[in-house]
Amino acid sequence: MVTAIRRRVGTVALHTLLIVGGLLMTFPFVWMLLTAFKGEGQMIQDPLAWLPDPWRASNFPDALDAMPFGRAYWNSFYIAAITVVATLLTASMAAYAFTRIEFPFSRSLFVVFLLTQMVPTQVTLVPLYVMLSHFGWIDTHLALILPAIANPFAVFMMRQFIRAVPIELEEAARLDGANRWTIFTRIVLPNIKPGMAALGIIVFLGSWNSFIYPLIFLNSEENFTVPMLLASFKGQHGGLDYGMLLAASTISVVPMLIAFMIGQRKIINSMAASGMGGR
């Protein structure tokens, strides 16, 4: 009886703490949504009011008129999509070679892959910039896509998944005369679909939210990705018009948040898996 009551009290206390934490997590988003409807005048007269008075929906069309958000969405989307496809394919191919093909220096090469993971991407900023301007790729999306494909973490994660594919499946196909490529596309890839989905989500989010590369490699507004456009919006229209700036940031995050809510289970599990070294 006493333990039951104590357990009850404990549960209530836990929920209370978790809810307070949850409010801290959501409050900035709620505040953003509400403030996005406020007029400039209200921000100055009564900055602490929670609710907009009057509600001013025009901040949204104004923000959309001021900056090409539609364009930025398309840019971010197709850049992320190509990066995902290219990374998944090349990383799983490399991981297959490391796991199932015997070749000289296989282990040392894998160690090199692992070590490059320790190199902070920032070290290559200047050299990459110089190189990409030689190629004439500055202010093009190639500058964002191609460097992102080099992804040792992706190789490492795919290797974990390929190792789990039973080798007997491969041997059976080999006896039937299948070559390496056929085995890879027909047997390995279908068996590592969950791993590829998880990695795909991680790479997509990384590309979508990446900021320092667009900041350095892109110049013209029509090439900007969503985060880059928002940062530039802040620079140009920041000032005192909080309403419009928060309308812009609402435009830049809400579609992503909705997509997240829809795929939340898959997305969260993938990210959790990445944090556990791809297990």
Add this chain to the structure above:
Amino acid sequence: MTTSTLSRTTDARRPATDKPDSRRTLLGRRRRERWWAALFLGPQLAALLVFTLIPLGFAVVLAFMKWDGLGEKSWVGFDNFQTQFSDPTFRDAVLNTLTLGLITVPVGLVLALLIAMALNNVRGKTIYRVIYFLPVVTSSVAVAVIWQMLLASGDLGMLNNTVHDWFGITLPDWLNDPDWVMVAIAAVTIWSSLGLNVVIFLAGLQSIPAHLTEVARIDGAGPLRIFRHVTLPLLSPTIFFSFVVAVISSFQAFDQIYVLVDPDHNEGARTIVYQVYDLGFKKFEFGASSAAALLLTLMTVVVTVAQFGMQKRFVHYES
């Protein structure tokens, strides 16, 4: 190791089906395997070479040169490194970066562990997980835009004004005061990455077999002892991994800071990566920028190696 063991077993089985006597076929097969390896590794290896390894080598060379990107390059030996060491802005950048790490890593990980343990014991995990994860999927730029307004000074600052109205306490000018700006940046960083560590720890906790904690409970161990002797050791590989990642990402902090405060106006917010960016892309001192970046790499490698050295003492791996 598994790689070679696996293929060796295949090789051992092969001769039974191939012609076992023919050395030439075996050699031919080896050679063919090398071609396949080259084909499969090629694209990823080429990308790594062109976009990571060659630029890394180039960065090392540049660090010993003076170059603005357009004019003549000239060798300057260790000058760039010496300038960085004697430059107070670089020293500030290192100290600020370390401060950020010293706040975000312990506070972030302990909070995440506590929340994950709380979640592990209640119903409604799914909804809590989603809520705590919202900032993780939000771009750091948007996070910084929102928090900049919440933390602003003067009449428009939501947090400071509310606290002043309710409690009569005057809070510091978070984003403009060099002494407080790293605390504000650390808080925003923890806020935006907390959810990721929570779900990672929660996944780790859920992979601990229930019978282990059950056995300890039957033996009369209290919750604290169970945590100390069962949960913590079993979770230690996950915690270690998050620890390494958290330290590295605190060293590489840039996005949120760039949008939240302009380090040119508040030196307290200058981090090493900002220094690299500032030297390279605002002042066009490519050599100095590369030198600062290499020092960051060195710092990362030293700390990561030290962490792996500590691993044996604190991390429990099941055999």
